[in-house]
Amino acid sequence: MGRFSVSRFAVLIPGNWRRTFGIRFDRSAIQNIDNLVEFIQTRSAYVAQTSLYGYLKTRMGTRFRQVFEDDKFLPSINKAKWRTYGACLSDLTVFAAALTGTENRLGKNEISDLARKCFATAVQQTFDDAEANEVRAEVVERFEARLEQTHWPNAAIGETAFTSSPIVLLEAAPIADELKERDVEIVTNSIRYRWRDVREQLRKRIDRDAICAEWQAVER
Secondary structure (H helix, E strand, C coil), rough: CCCHHHHHHHHHHCCCHHHHHHHHCCCCCCHHHHHHHHHHHHHHHHHHHHHHHHHHHHHHHHHHHEEEEEEECCHHHHHHHHHHHHHHCCCCHHHHHHHHHHCHHHHHHHHHHHHHHHHHHHHHHHCCCCCHHHHHHHHHHHHHHHHHHCCCCHCCCCCCCCHHHHHHHHHHCCCCCCHHHHHHHHHHHHHHHHHHHHHHHHHHCCCHHHHHHHHHHCCC
């Protein structure tokens, strides 16, 4: 893709995200909270990037490169990226906290606090440009409201936790509303497919006992 892929596309990927594709195939055990936060960050970034940019490329077709060369349009894409990433963080954080805590008999408040810690750390470490700052409050507010309504045993089952990212992806994408209405099923299925692999990775790699023990020690 030449100059476009090196210069323009790189502008849209924050520095902390650029390791995503490099470590995406890591299979080492997730044994502590730092490991868990890194997994949540990198997989959320991967799903957000591939889902949003894949959708834009599909809808824009041959105009895709031209649009990414338009400085007036770039902030809209960048803001959509951050909103989609925030929703992906929300979904995966809820799933990860539920998976960690429900079978290890953490209480509702302990699981909620673990989720809040992972989410806050991820936001602090990755929301790092002007458009990110514009949507940060919205992302955090949505997550806090979600925690109040989350039924943790259910959130660990299947794709129950992954409800926010498909909706926000369609809301945020700078695509005409009439086209979005036609694309709901395709976009939803696309992002659901990406999450399936992420869930399987986490189930295989996570050491729930170790993470719960660390969290309970912190809570005390």
